Amino acid sequence: MATDYSGVPGAVADERGLRHVGGPLAEQRALVAGRAVAPLGDRRVLTVSGEDRLSWLDSLSSQSLTHLAPGVGTETLILDPQGRVEHAASIVDDGETAWLLVDESDAAGLATWLTKMRFRLRVEVRDRSDDLAIVGGTAAAVAALTAVGPTGTPVRWRDPWPDVSPGGWGYAVVEPHPGADRDWSEAVVTLAELDEIVAAAARGEIALAGRDAVDALRVAAWRPRVSADADERALPHELDWMRTAVHLSKGCYRGQETVAKVHNLGHPPRRLVALQLDGSDSVLPAPGDVVRAGETEVGAITSVALHYEDGPIALAIVKRSAPTDVDLVVDTSDGPVSAAQEVVVPRDAGATASVPRLPRLGRRAASS
Structure with a gap:
């Protein structure tokens, strides 16, 4: 049953949950400061018991999971035989159950695929989306939310981004990384507890933020999301996802050969860029809008947001050969929008990745 947000002042919700509570820019500030939590209606819960x-998930996916300690969060990818991203999951284990927090659009497909891959192993896959929900915020903000794990271990996943996980590799060469101060966690709660959180917000006892604010903070941190930034051709290298979701020296898994070949011998054919958009005409692109360098089409927008400090921003996937030293143009339904680009994945990422660290572009103050 969908959560009822009608009692929360300013709340705007849809089939994917709470979108905002009237002020996405203020909600971003509240999330960063730990003064708000965000019900994540576009996230789902799967469990593997x-x-x-853990050894089974390790054998199927890109991350080293066999010895994952209880309460330690990581993430992993399911790749096809050609190394392309098919599914993504945030994972935390409580000692008895592995909890997979996944995008709504990816949940059913991942659950079906995992179930088919059980064979005779002692594992059980369950989709818990009908009785559990996810709430996000800073680690401190979600710490008070009730754990639902059978062992009593809190079911809270802390985002490792953008730190390079053991066995991973970071391609972004800008310092400081825009996600360096990112403090993001997700807690699993019962639907009854979510209703209590919403009721407390309606009484003014706590503050809520919507997914628009959550996504703006993600985009500003260059954090990829499978439902937004990964198409049917996406390789983890192209999104700088090697830093947190891939272990380069673990055992065999589907797609490993391509991962190793691109990283050690070649270059990803496309690369992620961050765009600071010209906001003078108050026009925001949409995912899928064409990105040009001059008159040449070089890629497309994947995510777009209005950030409380950086203003209008976006992520885009472009050809590896796209020039890095020119401003780009985004073709929107309301006309072209100029975009200053920041390189996330360098053109020489992979076999010859050895470029100096670059200073970040200056931040712009966004009007609220």
């Missing part, structure tokens, strides 16, 4: 759960 059984003695073989």
Whole structure:
């Protein structure tokens, strides 16, 4: 049953949950400061239980999971035989159950695929989306939310981004990384607890933020999301996802050969860029809008947001050959929008990745 936000002042919700509570820019500030939490209606919960759960997930995915300690969060990717991203999951284990927090659009497909891959191993896959929900915020903000794990271990996943995880590799060469101060966690709660959180917000006891604010903070941190930034051709290298979701020296898994070949011998054919958009005409692009260098089409927008400090921003996937030293243009339904680009994945990422660290572009103050 959908959560009822009608009692929360300013709340705007849809089939994907709470979009905002009237002020996405203020909500971003509240999230960063730990003064608000965000019900994540576009996220779902899967569980994998059984003695073989971690070694089994390890054998199927890009991350080293066999010895994942209880309460430690990481993430992993399911790749196709050509190394392309098919599914993504944030993972935390409580000692008895592996909890997979996934995008809504990816949940059913991932659950079906995992179920088909059980064979005779001692694992059980369940989709818990009908009785559990996810709430996000800073680590401190979600710390008070009730754990639902059977062992009593809090079911809270802390985002490792943008730190390079053991066995990972970071391609972004800008310092400081825009996600360096990112403090983001997601907690699993019962639907009854979510209703209590919403009721407390209606009484003015706590503050809520919507997914627009959550996504703006993600885009500003250059943090990829499978439902937004990964198309059917996406390689983890192209999104700088090697830093948190891929272990380069673990055992075999589907797609590993391509991951190793691109990283060690070649270059990803496309690359992620961050765009600071010209906001003078108050025009925001949409995902899928064409990105040009001069008159040449070089890629497309994947995510776009209005950030409380940086103003209008976006992520885009462009050809590896796209020039890095020119401003780009985004073709929107309301006309072209100029965009200053910041290189996330360098053109020489992979075999010859050895470029100096670059200073970040200056921030712009956004009017609220």
